[in-house]
Amino acid sequence: MRITTPTLLLDKEKAKNNIRRMAAKAIRNSVRLRPHFKTHQSAQVGEWFREAGVEAITVSSVRMARYFANHGWKDIMIAFPVNVLEMDSINELAAQVKLHLVAVNQDTIEVLADQLQHPVHLSLKIDTGYRRTGILATNYAELDKILQRVQVLGEKLHFEGFVVHDGHTYKQSDVYAIQTINNTSVYQLHQLRERYKAKFPNLQLSIGDTPSCSIIETLSGVDEIRPGNYVFYDLTQQRIGSCSFDEIAVCMACPVVAIHPERGEIILYGGSVHFSKDVLLQEDGTAVYGRVVDFTSNGWSAPLEGIQVVSLSQEHGVVKASPEQLKKYKIGDLMGILPVHSCLTSNLMQGYMTTEGEHLEHLSGLPKRELVS
Amino acid sequence: MRITTPTLLLDKEKAKNNIRRMAAKAIRNSVRLRPHFKTHQSAQVGEWFREAGVEAITVSSVRMARYFANHGWKDIMIAFPVNVLEMDSINELAAQVKLHLVAVNQDTIEVLADQLQHPVHLSLKIDTGYRRTGILATNYAELDKILQRVQVLGEKLHFEGFVVHDGHTYKQSDVYAIQTINNTSVYQLHQLRERYKAKFPNLQLSIGDTPSCSIIETLSGVDEIRPGNYVFYDLTQQRIGSCSFDEIAVCMACPVVAIHPERGEIILYGGSVHFSKDVLLQEDGTAVYGRVVDFTSNGWSAPLEGIQVVSLSQEHGVVKASPEQLKKYKIGDLMGILPVHSCLTSNLMQGYMTTEGEHLEHLSGLPKRELVS
Known part of the structure; x- marks a missing residue:
């Protein structure tokens, strides 16, 4: 399955583990x-x-x-x-x-x-x-x-x-x-x-x-x-302490469309119409709109250090990267981004692609007419 | 046409006037x-x-x-x-x-x-x-x-x-x-x-x-x-000086679902999945997510004073209102809200209803499959 535009990936095993863990906790607590x-x-x-x-x-x-x-x-x-x-x-x-x-x-x-x-x-x-x-x-x-x-x-x-x-x-x-x-x-x-x-x-x-x-x-x-x-x-829940990075089950894949080495920035095809505008404020006051991961053979890595999404406009995402991170990317690569708020990102993306390549629907991607009773 | 859920209204005449004005300006400037x-x-x-x-x-x-x-x-x-x-x-x-x-x-x-x-x-x-x-x-x-x-x-x-x-x-x-x-x-x-x-x-x-x-x-x-x-x-362009309030051609209609007189707040069915999360910061540092208007026989009024949308969660909008404004509303009313960023609101709403009751499509409301070449 070839990804060419911003796509929301879903790691089925991670999601199923999250589902099972909460179900077990509920049983344990009656x-x-x-x-x-x-x-x-x-x-x-x-x-x-x-x-x-x-x-x-x-x-x-x-x-x-x-x-x-x-x-x-x-x-x-x-x-x-x-x-x-x-x-x-x-x-x-x-x-x-x-x-x-x-x-x-x-x-x-x-x-x-x-x-x-x-x-x-x-x-x-x-x-x-x-x-x-x-x-x-x-x-x-x-x-x-x-x-x-x-x-x-x-x-x-x-x-x-x-x-x-x-x-x-x-x-x-x-x-x-x-x-x-x-x-x-x-x-x-x-x-x-x-x-x-x-x-x-x-x-x-x-x-x-x-x-x-x-x-x-x-x-x-x-x-x-x-x-x-x-x-x-998502990143918000990780920050709160609800989960580890490893338990985040969705990840955006966004094409790299421009690289600006002079200011350490990479431009993604992926903006507020894909991610939504929820933001994670850092202790130093800077804003993070997503954390960058590497894709692996069966999913994605932990968030990388020295590289993150620092602003979003309608279709553009701006990634700030250290020189070492920046040099890894070229035009036409796909970058993996953990979202700040998975509910809003899923709503905007209108569907999922599992890491196995299966398409799953989201209500927001269905015609409203079909649902009119 | 009866509105029962958050709906994006479009004043066709205002939009057509905006379109004509810019076309005339282009001709005037060659x-x-x-x-x-x-x-x-x-x-x-x-x-x-x-x-x-x-x-x-x-x-x-x-x-x-x-x-x-x-x-x-x-x-x-x-x-x-x-x-x-x-x-x-x-x-x-x-x-x-x-x-x-x-x-x-x-x-x-x-x-x-x-x-x-x-x-x-x-x-x-x-x-x-x-x-x-x-x-x-x-x-x-x-x-x-x-x-x-x-x-x-x-x-x-x-x-x-x-x-x-x-x-x-x-x-x-x-x-x-x-x-x-x-x-x-x-x-x-x-x-x-x-x-x-x-x-x-x-x-x-x-x-x-x-x-x-x-x-x-x-x-x-x-x-x-x-x-x-x-x-x-939209409200952002009005703030910049690009337009008057009267030229804003879209307006959300949102059902009132709760009223909290003790703290001067009204809860709307209308949140970040409808408006997006773009915000207008006021001089006093407070945030505005939408301005409230009255509906009129053929559209809507200028923004009202003493009432505005002050926060949004996924489906809830929180409106802060003065006692005089608050008492105008009851559960089941529709409230008119001018959006902060019309591009993002339109994208989320996936379509328009003109003030004459006609439905107009938005690309985001069409099935993605139809468009796959």
């Missing part, structure tokens, strides 16, 4: 694993999770839910505040699969009460510190009011429990900071369980971030984990 | 307009340029060239350093259209000499200050060597002239700074014309950035301009 599929968004990659015993999944949009439902997934949580404009599609999905919705306020509950045609499972999203969205864990007034209403609507809305996404772990690079965030969430979730367990004896507690799920060995105190990025990992 | 089509990447939008008299276009990839060639464009410049790995496709295109390639070094010229099967037009990319790629305008040793070689290869490579992309104008917000950058480029291009006009009496000078082409009234001293972003403009 928690249900409901992996988030927004990172890969690929029916074929989804099958590798099935092989590892996964039955329940998380997605972030109705379209993504429909896609995986069409590929045989029967237990799907849309972990995004319900978009009430999509009630028609939600109703179709609810007729088809065990659908879990996530609400963050009473207005949404009322729309669901009014417009749902089939029963769904409902979780409330709790904000335990990230402050993006969710009901504050200490906002009992709001929670009491909503849960009173939900109890009445039990026919249509099976209350499942509380979900948290600790996105602020992504800003940490210290295992103790991540453990502290997780402890805080679990503590607050337990307070909630105490308060509402009389009404809802089976209420479930679910957490979602890849750093906590990767780094913390003993995931006690919750019933479910929903990590997603761990299938591929 | 320069050839070869607009860059990477901003819209849409066959239908391309037709509006044709109506305004445009015959020659610029693109940034072989795939984009092939797409527009399939839609009847006969004179296409790929304004990106030749990717020598795509010689097969380049040869097919060269058989089909008047193809212009851009080179930045002699290695590429040698590959072209060796592998081209049909004549092409060749320009050298000159670096007059941006320092991304291109041959330094004062590097006569390199230029002499390359042009000597190109002269010999005249059968296959019709030397066309010099192209510049002054990307550093994007960092300015002062008409004099932009004029100075343009003067510097034109001066350096004229030095080159003087040096090589004996050998190449018809050599052409071409510049490309939207800020210079939008802001400078008298585009003297060059033969061709290649702006692209001006078809839609």
Whole structure:
């Protein structure tokens, strides 16, 4: 298979190992694993999770839910505040699969009460510190009011429990900071369980971030984990401490189109329309948009020293290289680049080529029309 | 037409006015307009340029060239350093259209000499200050060597002239700074014309950035301009001074999914997979990822004060709003957002809905297989 344009390579064995490792951890900790599929968004990659015993999944949009439902997934949580404009599609999905919705306020509950045609499972999203969205864990007034209403609507809305996404772990690079965030969430979730367990004896507690799920060995105190990025990992997760470089399962292959020895720079065909613009700031304040690796007979090496992607425009990537690194490359070579954020890179690349040369699809590469119900 | 998910709206009249204004300016200045089509990447939008008299276009990839060639464009410049790995496709295109390639070094010229099967037009990319790629305008040793070689290869490579992309104008917000950058480029291009006009009496000078082409009234001293972003403009171009808010021809419509009055925030369904992550830094150091507008009977208003998009994650957009603005919105409303960078937003959205409800395609929304030659 000849690569001629920017291509996202996927090391199947690394991804499968990542999938198996998290599945084993979930079993060891007696928690249900409901992996988030927004990172890969690929029916074929989804099958590798099935092989590892996964039955329940998380997605972030109705379209993504429909896609995986069409590929045989029967237990799907849309972990995004319900978009009430999509009630028609939600109703179709609810007729088809065990659908879990996530609400963050009473207005949404009322729309669901009014417009749902089939029963769904409902979780409330709790904000335990990230402050993006969710009901504050200490906002009992709001929670009491909503849960009173939900109890009445039990026919249509099976209350499942509380979900948290600790996105602020992504800003940490210290295992103790991540453990502290997780402890805080679990503590607050337990307070909630105490308060509402009389009404809802089976209420479930679910957490979602890849750093906590990767780094913390003993995931006690919750019933479910929903990590997603761990299938591929990336430079951001390596920096946080969630993975080693060796566990990053995706790598861009980008053609070298220009070399500027006078300033130690190499220009790649590969820019923000391929990688996205997520950046990793270094301690010295410089920005890294990707780390360079060597291709090997069956994959790629660890990141090289003295060479990295330092800026991206729409189609150009600028690589800064030491004289020793620079002299290795010529026009027409392919350079391997580990991405900063594998979710966004996969979304832009719209598909994968495995290191064995197989093409795997990504939802973003499928015509939108095919999916319109 | 009912909008239920993040949708990129296109005001056809604004875009057509932007297209006509630049076409009129080119005629007034007696320069050839070869607009860059990477901003819209849409066959239908391309037709509006044709109506305004445009015959020659610029693109940034072989795939984009092939797409527009399939839609009847006969004179296409790929304004990106030749990717020598795509010689097969380049040869097919060269058989089909008047193809212009851009080179930045002699290695590429040698590959072209060796592998081209049909004549092409060749320009050298000159670096007059941006320092991304291109041959330094004062590097006569390199230029002499390359042009000597190109002269010999005249059968296959019709030397066309010099192209510049002054990307550093994007960092300015002062008409004099932009004029100075343009003067510097034109001066350096004229030095080159003087040096090589004996050998190449018809050599052409071409510049490309939207800020210079939008802001400078008298585009003297060059033969061709290649702006692209001006078809839609965006918040970045408004900040630079290239356009007014009123000339921005695209606007995102995003569902409101959560409201947090306690901290004055609204959560949108609309994140970095819809907008991209380009950011506009304010004077006070805060980041803006989009400005909010009201929808009107036939389009949208000027940006509102006291409300803006302040952060983006994969699917979430966080809007900060004053109490007066906040109270206008409820769950399930659509919010209008002017994008920071229309090229990247269009690429991610994979298509447009005109304010009249018509769907227009974007190359990124087409299956890649269809385009494989």
